[in-house]
Amino acid sequence: MGMVVVISLPLILFCLLLGFGCYFFGRYRGRQDVRTHSQIYGVPAPPPGAASSYPSPPPSHLKSDVASNV
Known part of the structure; x- marks a missing residue:
């Protein structure tokens, strides 16, 4: 035995109106x-107080003389 699915015309119209409305x-x-609310692209700002919680980077021990790099 086969099944018959009956969909009424008011249901179809209601679904179409609901779709267009949404x-x-x-x-x-x-x-x-x-x-x-425009979007701003870029690096986000750190939260207050977070910048001071990171330790400072160690000093660089590289020589700044360009002639020594040759």
Whole structure:
């Protein structure tokens, strides 16, 4: 025996309207979010107090004389 799946026309129309509504509402919210919260690309700033918790790098023992590197 086979199964028959019946989908009503109002259900199809409701799903289409719901899909279009979610699409346009999401597009509106996305554009509004871009205007109010612009993205900034770059290195993030460290949290307050974190910069002083790292030890200073050791001093360099390389000679600064260029002639000695030849």
